[in-house]
Amino acid sequence: MNARLTVATNQTSRVKIVVIGAGFAGLAAVRALRNSNADITLVDRNNHHLFQPFLFQVATSILEPAEIATPIRSLLQEMPNVRVEMREATRIDLSRRVVVMNEGGNLAYDILVVATGAQTSYFGREAEWAPHALGLKSLGDAITARNRLLKAFERAELEPDRRKQARDMTVVVVGGGPTGVAITGTISEFIRRTLASDFRNIDLGKARVVLVQSGSKLLPAFSEQHSAYAARALEDQGVEVKLGVPVTHVDATGVVVGDEHIAAATVLWCTGVQGVALARTLGAHVKPDGTVAVLNDLSVPGHPECFVIGDAAHVIGPDGRPMPGLASVAQDQGRYVGRLIAARLANTAHSKPYESFTPSKLATISRHVGVAEFRGRSIIGFPAWLLWGLLHLRILSGGGHARLSILGNWVRLLTTYRRSGRLIVEPSELGAGRGGYAPAINEIAEDTAIWRR
Amino acid sequence: MNARLTVATNQTSRVKIVVIGAGFAGLAAVRALRNSNADITLVDRNNHHLFQPFLFQVATSILEPAEIATPIRSLLQEMPNVRVEMREATRIDLSRRVVVMNEGGNLAYDILVVATGAQTSYFGREAEWAPHALGLKSLGDAITARNRLLKAFERAELEPDRRKQARDMTVVVVGGGPTGVAITGTISEFIRRTLASDFRNIDLGKARVVLVQSGSKLLPAFSEQHSAYAARALEDQGVEVKLGVPVTHVDATGVVVGDEHIAAATVLWCTGVQGVALARTLGAHVKPDGTVAVLNDLSVPGHPECFVIGDAAHVIGPDGRPMPGLASVAQDQGRYVGRLIAARLANTAHSKPYESFTPSKLATISRHVGVAEFRGRSIIGFPAWLLWGLLHLRILSGGGHARLSILGNWVRLLTTYRRSGRLIVEPSELGAGRGGYAPAINEIAEDTAIWRR
The missing domain is CATH 3.50.50.100 (FAD/NAD(P)-binding domain)
Known part of the structure; x- marks a missing residue:
C-alpha cells in the first residue's frame, strides 16, 4: 500500500472517496460532492473529460479535439478537496478497500465510485x-x-x-x-x-x-x-x-x-459495447457483457461503500430493459450517488432508491437532418437535428468558448460544406524534428500504424 | 518510369512542372503559375501546408493544429492545372529529369522546383x-x-x-x-x-x-x-x-x-537546421549543411530547368551571409521562380536575376512581449509583439475563419491565461475503441513512444 496515502489517512480523519473515471458519471458524482467534507481522488487514464456524443464529428473533420475535450484539472480547479490523478487502475480489492494501480502506490478508499464506462466489444474476436x-x-x-x-x-x-x-x-x-x-x-x-x-x-x-x-x-x-x-x-x-x-x-x-x-x-x-476490464475485477455480480449488477442505490451487493454508475453499471429502466449508455443517464446516476454519499457523510437521512427514467432519444443523420423522441413527441428532419445540437451543446463542459467555436463550425458546414481540419497528423518519430520534406526516412504510416509500447 | 505519366506527356504537349514541397516557397511558386499553360504536380509527404511560425504555440497548447495548417488540396482547388500528390520522393535524377518516388511510379518533369525545406540538425549526433x-x-x-x-x-x-x-x-x-x-x-x-x-x-x-x-x-x-x-x-x-x-x-x-x-x-x-536528404541527391553544389548553392536565377548550375528555393537553397543576402529561413524569404523566392517559369513558358523576356533582400526581424518572447527590427526601426515590448502577431496573421493561409479563431485564442490568453487544449491525445492502439477507463492494457505511453513502422 502507498505509504504516503496511509500517512495522509492517519493524519486526517476525513473520509477518503475514490472515483474512477472522469466521464459524465464520475464527474457528476464528484461535482455533487462539492460541499462535502471529504478527500476526493478522481482517477482517469486520460487528462481530459471527453464529450463522446460529438466524437464522430472529430473523426469526420468537423470539430477539433480541443472543442470536445476539457482538461479534468481545469474542470475541478474550484474544488480544493479534489485530487486528480492521471494513471491506471488494474484491480479493485473490495475486501481490503484498495484500488490496485499499474504503477506507483495503490489507492486506499473508504468509499469507491466506479465510473469506468464502456469499451468496444468485438464479440470475442x-x-x-x-x-x-x-x-x-x-x-x-x-x-x-x-x-x-x-x-x-x-x-x-x-x-x-x-x-x-x-x-x-x-x-x-x-x-x-x-x-x-x-x-x-x-x-x-x-x-x-x-x-x-x-x-x-x-x-x-x-x-x-x-x-x-x-x-x-x-x-x-x-x-x-x-x-x-x-x-x-x-x-x-x-x-x-x-x-x-x-x-x-x-x-x-x-x-x-x-x-x-x-x-x-x-x-x-x-x-457492441462492454464494461471495461477493471469493472470485471469486482467479481460476483458482473454480467457477461462486463457491466455490474447493482442494488437499487447503485451499490454493489454486500458492499454499501462501493458504487457502480454510468455505462459500467447494469441498471434496469422503466421499460424493464437495461438503461442505455447515454450522457444524460450517466450524469443522472452520478448526481444520485454523489448526493447519496454527501447525505451519508452529513448524517442526513437519504435512503431514496435510484429512480430510473426513460431518456429522450435523439439521433443525427447528417449535417442538418435527425430524428428525435422528445418528451413523448416525435420530431423529424431539421428540427430534430437542431434539438440534438442544442441539447448537447447545453451539457458540454468546455464553457462558452468551446460552445461558440462549435457553433461557428456547424454554421460554416451548414452554409458551405467547409470543414476546419481535414489534416493528417501523426506524432513524430523518435522525437526528431524533421521539417519540410524529409524523404525516404519517414514513410507514410500504414493503416496499421500503431504506437510501439 | 510510370506508364500513365508517359502516356499523359505524350498525349498533351503541355510542359510538365513538378514542385516538391508545399511550404511557403513551393506554394508561392505554384500560385505564381496560376495562369500558365502547364501541367503542375505538387508533391508533399503531408496533406497540409503548415504555418511553421506558429508551431510553438501548438506545442504550448495556445493554438490547435487546424488553426495553423490547411489542406494543400483546398488551397489549390481553384487551380485546375495543379495535381497534388501526397507521397515521398527519395531521389532526383537530373540527367533523366525524373523524381524517384518511394512507392508507385516515378515522376518525369520538364521543369523541377525543389522546395523541400529544412530539418533539425543534431550536428551528427x-x-x-x-x-x-x-x-x-x-x-x-x-x-x-x-x-x-x-x-x-x-x-x-x-x-x-x-x-x-x-x-x-x-x-x-x-x-x-x-x-x-x-x-x-x-x-x-x-x-x-x-x-x-x-x-x-x-x-x-x-x-x-x-x-x-x-x-x-x-x-x-x-x-x-x-x-x-x-x-x-x-x-x-x-x-x-x-x-x-x-x-x-x-x-x-x-x-x-x-x-x-x-x-x-x-x-x-x-x-541547428540542415537541408533535407532529398536535396542532397542533387549531387554537386550541395553545401555541408545540406543546402544547395544556386545561380542568380535560383537554378542549379548546369541545369536551368531545376530550381531550388526556400530553406533548401543557399542564397547570399545583401549582408554577404546566407538569407535566413523565414517565411517571407521563402515566399519571395517562390514567387520569383514561379514568375520566371511563367515568363519562359510565355516566351516573354525575363532575365532579371533574383534580388535578395534584408527581411524584417521579429521575435516574440511571451504572450505580450517581443522585439523587432522593422523597416530600420527598433521596436520593443508589446508593440513588437503586436507587430509580430499581425504581420504573421496577414500571411496565414487558412482564411478568415482561422485568423478569427487564432485572434480569439490570443485575446483569451492575454486576458485570462487560459489555453484551449492542454490535452494529451495519442492515436489509439491497434484501432480498438477502448473507451472509458481501460486499465492495464493501454499503458500511458512512455516518453519514447513512437510509431511502429
Missing part, C-alpha cells in the same frame, strides 16, 4: 478484428479514424490499379445504432461534398459508403417511422444500407457481410 | 540525441512536445521521489534563436500561470525552465539591445538563461551543458 475495424471511443480513436479515411483517398488518387483504388474508396460502418447512423451520414457527406472538389484523378461520386446492420432496422431503439426515415435519408445521400446481415469476418482486405466480401480500406466498428 | 531532444518542425512534433510536457507534470504530481519529481518538473530548451526564445517564454508562462492552479501536490513555482545558448547572446541576428532585452524578459519570468555554454551530451536523463548535468524530462531542440 477482438484480437483478429480490432486492428482492422476501428472503434470510436477516445480522441485517439477519432484522430486515427480521420487519418485512415483521408489517407485512403490520398492513396486512391495515386493508385493505377482500379481494384485497389475501389477498395481505398470504400468505407464500411458496422452497426446501425445512433453512432453508426450519425457517422455514416457524416462520412458520406464529407466524401461527396467536402472532398469532391479536392481531387483530380478520382471521381468521389464513385466512392462507396456502406452501413451494415445485423438487425432488421436502423436505430433499433426508435420507432419504425424513425428507422425508416433514417434509412431513406442515408440512401438519399448515396449510402448503401444493408439490414439483417451479420458481419462474419473482418481482415485487412475488408469485411464479409453474410456471404458478400466488401473490399474496404476503412472499416468503422460502431456496434 | 542525431541517432543518440534526437529521441530525447525533440525538434519542432511538423505538427506531429508539436503534438508530441505538448504530450511530453503535460505528461511530465502529471507524473510529477504522483511522484513520491523528490529527485524524480524535480526532473519531471524541468524543461530545457536548447537554442537561443527566435524559436528557442519564443518557446521558452511561452512554456514558462504556461507552467507558472496556466498550469499553476491545476495541481495539488506540486508547487509549479519550483518548476525549472532553462534556456541554453552556445553563443554569447540570445537572438544572435538582432542588436545587442534586443538580445539583452530578451534575456531580461525571460529571466523576469523565471527562466534560467545560460549563455556561452554548449550542450555536450543528451540522453534520457537530461542534458549536459558545459560541465553541468541538468536532469530534465522535457528537452526541446531549437538549434
Whole structure:
C-alpha cells in the first residue's frame, strides 16, 4: 500500500472517496460532492473529460479535439478537496478497500465510485478484428479514424490499379445504432461534398459508403417511422444500407457481410459495447457483457461503500430493459450517488432508491437532418437535428468558448460544406524534428500504424 | 518510369512542372503559375501546408493544429492545372529529369522546383540525441512536445521521489534563436500561470525552465539591445538563461551543458537546421549543411530547368551571409521562380536575376512581449509583439475563419491565461475503441513512444 496515502489517512480523519473515471458519471458524482467534507481522488487514464456524443464529428473533420475535450484539472480547479490523478487502475480489492494501480502506490478508499464506462466489444474476436475495424471511443480513436479515411483517398488518387483504388474508396460502418447512423451520414457527406472538389484523378461520386446492420432496422431503439426515415435519408445521400446481415469476418482486405466480401480500406466498428476490464475485477455480480449488477442505490451487493454508475453499471429502466449508455443517464446516476454519499457523510437521512427514467432519444443523420423522441413527441428532419445540437451543446463542459467555436463550425458546414481540419497528423518519430520534406526516412504510416509500447 | 505519366506527356504537349514541397516557397511558386499553360504536380509527404511560425504555440497548447495548417488540396482547388500528390520522393535524377518516388511510379518533369525545406540538425549526433531532444518542425512534433510536457507534470504530481519529481518538473530548451526564445517564454508562462492552479501536490513555482545558448547572446541576428532585452524578459519570468555554454551530451536523463548535468524530462531542440536528404541527391553544389548553392536565377548550375528555393537553397543576402529561413524569404523566392517559369513558358523576356533582400526581424518572447527590427526601426515590448502577431496573421493561409479563431485564442490568453487544449491525445492502439477507463492494457505511453513502422 502507498505509504504516503496511509500517512495522509492517519493524519486526517476525513473520509477518503475514490472515483474512477472522469466521464459524465464520475464527474457528476464528484461535482455533487462539492460541499462535502471529504478527500476526493478522481482517477482517469486520460487528462481530459471527453464529450463522446460529438466524437464522430472529430473523426469526420468537423470539430477539433480541443472543442470536445476539457482538461479534468481545469474542470475541478474550484474544488480544493479534489485530487486528480492521471494513471491506471488494474484491480479493485473490495475486501481490503484498495484500488490496485499499474504503477506507483495503490489507492486506499473508504468509499469507491466506479465510473469506468464502456469499451468496444468485438464479440470475442477482438484480437483478429480490432486492428482492422476501428472503434470510436477516445480522441485517439477519432484522430486515427480521420487519418485512415483521408489517407485512403490520398492513396486512391495515386493508385493505377482500379481494384485497389475501389477498395481505398470504400468505407464500411458496422452497426446501425445512433453512432453508426450519425457517422455514416457524416462520412458520406464529407466524401461527396467536402472532398469532391479536392481531387483530380478520382471521381468521389464513385466512392462507396456502406452501413451494415445485423438487425432488421436502423436505430433499433426508435420507432419504425424513425428507422425508416433514417434509412431513406442515408440512401438519399448515396449510402448503401444493408439490414439483417451479420458481419462474419473482418481482415485487412475488408469485411464479409453474410456471404458478400466488401473490399474496404476503412472499416468503422460502431456496434457492441462492454464494461471495461477493471469493472470485471469486482467479481460476483458482473454480467457477461462486463457491466455490474447493482442494488437499487447503485451499490454493489454486500458492499454499501462501493458504487457502480454510468455505462459500467447494469441498471434496469422503466421499460424493464437495461438503461442505455447515454450522457444524460450517466450524469443522472452520478448526481444520485454523489448526493447519496454527501447525505451519508452529513448524517442526513437519504435512503431514496435510484429512480430510473426513460431518456429522450435523439439521433443525427447528417449535417442538418435527425430524428428525435422528445418528451413523448416525435420530431423529424431539421428540427430534430437542431434539438440534438442544442441539447448537447447545453451539457458540454468546455464553457462558452468551446460552445461558440462549435457553433461557428456547424454554421460554416451548414452554409458551405467547409470543414476546419481535414489534416493528417501523426506524432513524430523518435522525437526528431524533421521539417519540410524529409524523404525516404519517414514513410507514410500504414493503416496499421500503431504506437510501439 | 510510370506508364500513365508517359502516356499523359505524350498525349498533351503541355510542359510538365513538378514542385516538391508545399511550404511557403513551393506554394508561392505554384500560385505564381496560376495562369500558365502547364501541367503542375505538387508533391508533399503531408496533406497540409503548415504555418511553421506558429508551431510553438501548438506545442504550448495556445493554438490547435487546424488553426495553423490547411489542406494543400483546398488551397489549390481553384487551380485546375495543379495535381497534388501526397507521397515521398527519395531521389532526383537530373540527367533523366525524373523524381524517384518511394512507392508507385516515378515522376518525369520538364521543369523541377525543389522546395523541400529544412530539418533539425543534431550536428551528427542525431541517432543518440534526437529521441530525447525533440525538434519542432511538423505538427506531429508539436503534438508530441505538448504530450511530453503535460505528461511530465502529471507524473510529477504522483511522484513520491523528490529527485524524480524535480526532473519531471524541468524543461530545457536548447537554442537561443527566435524559436528557442519564443518557446521558452511561452512554456514558462504556461507552467507558472496556466498550469499553476491545476495541481495539488506540486508547487509549479519550483518548476525549472532553462534556456541554453552556445553563443554569447540570445537572438544572435538582432542588436545587442534586443538580445539583452530578451534575456531580461525571460529571466523576469523565471527562466534560467545560460549563455556561452554548449550542450555536450543528451540522453534520457537530461542534458549536459558545459560541465553541468541538468536532469530534465522535457528537452526541446531549437538549434541547428540542415537541408533535407532529398536535396542532397542533387549531387554537386550541395553545401555541408545540406543546402544547395544556386545561380542568380535560383537554378542549379548546369541545369536551368531545376530550381531550388526556400530553406533548401543557399542564397547570399545583401549582408554577404546566407538569407535566413523565414517565411517571407521563402515566399519571395517562390514567387520569383514561379514568375520566371511563367515568363519562359510565355516566351516573354525575363532575365532579371533574383534580388535578395534584408527581411524584417521579429521575435516574440511571451504572450505580450517581443522585439523587432522593422523597416530600420527598433521596436520593443508589446508593440513588437503586436507587430509580430499581425504581420504573421496577414500571411496565414487558412482564411478568415482561422485568423478569427487564432485572434480569439490570443485575446483569451492575454486576458485570462487560459489555453484551449492542454490535452494529451495519442492515436489509439491497434484501432480498438477502448473507451472509458481501460486499465492495464493501454499503458500511458512512455516518453519514447513512437510509431511502429
